[in-house]
Amino acid sequence: MYTTGVTSPQGVWWKPAHKSEKIWFTISFIWCLILFAMMPFWHFKGGQNPSGIRAKVNPADYQARVTQFIQDYRVGTENGIPVVAPPAGSDVYLLGQMWAWTPILQLEEGAEYTLHLSSIDLNHGFNLYPFNVNFQVVPGYDYGLRVTPTEAGDYRIVCNEFCGVGHHLMVGKVIVTESTDASGGDR
Amino acid sequence: MNTHGADAPARGPFRTCPTTGLQVHNDADNLIKANAVAATVALLVGGLTAILVLLTRWQAVHLLDAEMFYRVLTIHGMNMLIFFILFFEMAVLYFASAVILNSRVAAPKVGWGAFGLMVLGTLMVEWTMFTGRADVLFTSYVPLRAHPLFYLGVILFAVGALTVVSIFFATLVVAKRERTYTGSVPLVTFGAITAAIIAVITLVHGAAIYIPTFFWSLGMMNVDPQVYRLVWWGLGHSSQQINVAAMVSIWYLLGALTVGAVVVSEKVSRTAFVLYVGFISMASAHHLLVDPGFGSAWKVVNTSYFMYMAVLASMLHGFTVPAGVELGMRLRGFTQGIFGWLRRAPWGDPGFSSLWLSVVIFGFVGGITGVTFGTEQINIIAHNTLRIPGHFHATVVSGTAMAFMGITYYVIPLIFRKKVAFYGMARWQPYVFSIGMLIFSMCMTFAGSFGIPRRHWDITFAGAPFDVPYSPAVNLVMGVMAIGGLLAAVGGGMYILITVWSVFFGKPLGAEASKAALEGSVPPGVYNRPFLQIPADDTEVKEHGWMGMMPGTMILVIVFLVAFIVYYFANWKLLSFVWKVG
Secondary structure, three states: OOOOOOOOOOOOOOOOOOHHHHHHHHHHHHHHHHHHHHHHHHHHHOOEOOOOEEEEOOHHHHHHHHHHHHHHHEEEEEOOEEEEOOOOOOEEEEEEEOOEEEOEEEEEOOOOEEEEEEEOOOOEEEEEEOOOEEEEEOEOEEEEEEEEOOOOEEEEEEEOOOOOOOHHHOEEEEEEEOOOOOOOOOO | OOOOOOOOOOOOOEEEOOOOOOEEEHHHHHHHHHHHHHHHHHHHHHHHHHHHHHHHHOOOOOOOOHHHHHHHHHHHHHHHHHHHHHHHHHHHHHHHHHHOOOOOOOOHHHHHHHHHHHHHHHHHHHHHHHOOOOOOOOOOOOOOOOOHHHHHHHHHHHHHHHHHHHHHHHHHHHHHHOOOOOOOOOHHHHHHHHHHHHHHHHHHHHHHHHHHHHHHHOOOOOOOHHHHHHHHHHHHOHHHHHHHHHHHHHHHHHHHHHHOOOOOOHHHHHHHHHHHHHHOOOHHHHHOOOOOOOOHHHHHHHHHOOOOHHHHHHHHHHHHHHHHHHHHHHHOOOOOOOOHHHHOOOOOOHHHHHHHHHHHHHHHHHHHHHHHHOOOOHHHHOOOEOHHHHHHHHHHHHHHHHHHHHHHHHHHHHOOOEOOOOHHHHHHHHHHHHHHHHHHHHHHHHHHOOOOEOOOOOOOOOOOOOOOOOOHHHHHHHHHHHHHHHHHHHHHHHHHHHHHHHHHHOOEOOOOOOHHHHEOOEOOHHHHOHHHOOOOOOOOOOOOHHHOOOHHHHHHHHHHHHHHHHHHHHHHHHHHOOOEEO
């Protein structure tokens, strides 16, 4: 006897599935395993992973580190925001706060940096324009991501986590200069 | 349903439904009505605020100022995702226990107490939001701070909901003990049980985060922002899994009511429901994939549990629901070709069109985008962009809300015992709503792939220190998105007009449930009653080679799988173009 969704099945309903159900189950199960396997695979073979170096940090300490970083490598000012040009391979500190990203970063194409992200007030969202790279910025946590800018150009950092009424004002800037080292720019 | 024919005598406070022969208890009737009305009020508030949000994000109109925009967005999120959905699900729980099982409601007075508590909690939250004391959006991420009554209101609402879940389980026990049905509980009730179990898990997470946050808002303790995000999403995401389980149950229910869909295999469908309970409830990891608090191993494991068993469950339901419709119709003689059954399906029955639109858009748009964005690395190019609301408007609105709307067209005659007002409009409503929502969510997803942020008042960034010159294509896409959204709003307005008019000013159904008396004023399933005429086991259905007895469904799911594979790997390709990061 067939049942509908509103009919009580009588007796044992644990009966063999139809052949087509078994086929679909098998295909789906294999697909679900592929969905899983792609993630570890990309850690080995892919260039984009959200792993990072992660630590808890006191917001005041983080702010002090950013201040020190600006003092060390400052090369100018734009719109009242310091422009900082750290050497290739160094640790780079970016601070999110209502409603600004500090400082402006000047990086070199093809060089790797450890980009630290944190906030001293609310959650913020790191969104790199125009490449659409997104990370969550959480107060009290330091997210150190090894980034390699792959193309020279002018980039923006848009805040994409709601942080109060001035959220839309929170736009920062990254300048990526062409590689000075001929081999470094070769991707 | 097996124990009572259409002419069974009514027992005490029960009435016999002239259409289904179900014994419906007065308490169940009234509790379903009350919760459904509360859900509709929340839907109205959520819908009006949706229009305001939309007209602000459409930069050509840009209606509200920044402060009002975030306030209205908070109101929209809370009313839609918490109040509308959960009040409706409370009604579903009463229906799936008391009505389907012919039982009385266990502890109806407690049910009314719970309803009162939920209304009180709702009013507290609404008051804080409308008076500008809780401009914290739906997620209220600490350390954004709202008025303490905002958190307390959510807690009271959750306690009320948890109480209804307890009454649901108690009603199952009562029905079993009083032998109101024989055999096992029907599949729809089984699905509702899984929804209720997930609801318990969800509401426990809710308590674990809102109670400390309430004390934090009073200045009595600290709440870590990252821990908040972890536990809050245990509520925020799991509550969407209640919606999924409830929606799939309603798919089976609508299939049965509209075309007499059969359950192809109880084993497969029930196992898939059980997989939801086991594998979906911790899916909060999907929201934390680019967060600093968790390592990659944690992210990979908790987003997938090694094999995405919850995705498997949805893929199984995505097969068995249309397969049940196909087999049910083939058994009733719609055997022509591969898709003859689909061509001759009752597309003018708003219950059936809602079912089909809900299944297709939930799967093709909501499901595929959800799994893709929930992949650890792909989340880098999706997190907090418009791709995310694009995804969940396709699941929770085009999927869940559409299914809930579809079942309403049957609840009006079966529970409220009224004719469906403006029935001609009701036949169109699912198409208007669903196509609008489809345009809306696809445009949102597309705009998000340009990096357009979600929850953002002004993507022209007026007053910001630097310009962000998005591609001109974005303006076009956002304009089309707005038109789709307005179309969906029209569909939502049609739904509210039809339901409110039917319930409060509608014509009573009368005692006669014949086709002659009802045609043109209720969905045809109400008088044709296909679910009462189940074909015998020995009815011949032709086998189509390896595709078996449901070849049409087999072809549809293969098309789905191809779309899934293409979208998934296209996103890996997109990801490979961005900066190296690790």
